[in-house]
Amino acid sequence: MADVTSPAANCSTCGRPRLPLIYTEHDGQPEHACPERHAEPTRGEPGAVPAVAPDGHDERVPATSGYPVRTSDGRSWRIGTAGDIDWIAGHTTPGLSVTAAIPPVFDAYATFHPPGGVSLEAHELAVVRELATATPEQPWWLGYLDTGAHDVVFPRAAKVSIYEGWSYVLVEAGPEQTLTWRTGHLRGDGALPDLFFPADRSWLVSALWDDTWTDVGGSTLVLAGLRRNPLVNARLVGPDEDACPPGLTRD
Numbered sequence: 209m210a211d212v213t214s215p216a217a218n219c220s221t222c223g224r225p226r227l228p229l230i231y232t233e234h235d236g237q238p239e240h241a242c243p244e245r246h247a248e249p250t251r252g253e254p255g256a257v258p259a260v261a262p263d264g265h266d267e268r269v270p271a272t273s274g275y276p277v278r279t280s281d282g283r284s285w286r287i288g289t290a291g292d293i294d295w296i297a298g299h300t301t302p303g304l305s306v307t308a309a310i311p312p313v314f315d316a317y318a319t320f321h322p323p324g325g326v327s328l329e330a331h332e333l334a335v336v337r338e339l340a341t342a343t344p345e346q347p348w349w350l351g352y353l354d355t356g357a358h359d360v361v362f363p364r365a366a367k368v369s370i371y372e373g374w375s376y377v378l379v380e381a382g383p384e385q386t387l388t389w390r391t392g393h394l395r396g397d398g399a400l401p402d403l404f405f406p407a408d409r410s411w412l413v414s415a416l417w418d419d420t421w422t423d424v425g426g427s428t429l430v431l432a433g434l435r436r437n438p439l440v441n442a443r444l445v446g447p448d449e450d451a452c453p454p455g456l457t458r459d
Contacts, residue, residue: 287365288349288378295409297370306423306451309371309414314425316444318434319453321421323441328398332387334439335400339413340383342430343406348383351376351403352390353417359390374417376403420456 290297299311306317322331352360354367354375367375381389390399400422405412411426424434424442434442445451452458 285362286380287362288351288368288380289366290368292349292378292380293351293368293370293376296403296412296414297368300371302372304450304452305448306425306445307447308451309416309419309423310412310425312447314411314427316428316431317423317425317447318431318442318444319421319423319451320434320440320442321453321456323438326439326441331439331441332398332400334437335413335434336383336386338433338437338440339411339430342427342433343410344408346407347380348386348404348406349378350381350386350389350401351378351414353402355417361389370403371416380407418458419451420458421451421453423451 295313296311299313300309301307301312306319310317320335322328350361351368351370352358354360354377360377362377362379365377365379368378370376379385386401386404387399390401391397400413400415403412403414411424411430413422413424415422424431431442431444434440435444443453
């Protein structure tokens with residue numbers, strides 16, 4: 209196990225000491241970052257499918273807010289902080305409209321849920337494919353709501369608070385991880401995070417705790433792609449409309 213008390217070289221950006229961020233038994237070499245989180249690049253690129261199974265996360269690694277954690281395949285994933293969701297937290301409006309989940313900063317809004325006769329797996333795959341097709345290659349932030357009953361992927365990681373003080377584990381990963389990291393969420397046996405968005409914040413997908421559908425905000429182009437795919441079953445809504453889709457009810 210690497211020594212976690214000795215600082216590494218000073219940060220070339222701010223001059224503050226770099227401290228170990230990852231403690232691993234794989235190679236004994238921790239990665240380092242200064243307190244301002246000017247971290248050295250982590251090994252592995254966001255977006256690649258990890259070799260670890262959804263239930264195979266390495267619990268030996270103590271996760272701290274803003275620090276990377278490492279799965280048993282040796283890859284690193286950065287845990288998000290309040291600064292990564294400050295454009296969401298405090299910018300939604302409690303109520304029945306889509307802006308209870310999505311800040312009113314987008315050109316268009318919609319809801320989606322699995323259509324009749326379509327498996328949850330096929331529905332979620334279609335959602336991710338449409339979003340990935342419309343989004344330049346970049347990391348995605350994946351948020352897992354801590355209900356106490358559903359998988360949050362990295363249960364020991366520090367959490368961020370969004371909406372009505374709900375706690376989320378926020379991880380920087382990629383589109384593939386949205387479909388491989390988790391089994392079972394508030395809306396069934398699917399894998400999708402409860403909240404996710406790309407690094408450029410060009411769209412946001414969020415399913416609230418007591419809703420049986422998912423809300424999305426983005427450009428008209430992104431939402432047009434979702435609407436064209438019948439497996440997604442997206443329906444446009446106005447920012448002031450009741451977001452509940454026809455035929456569904458709130459829990």
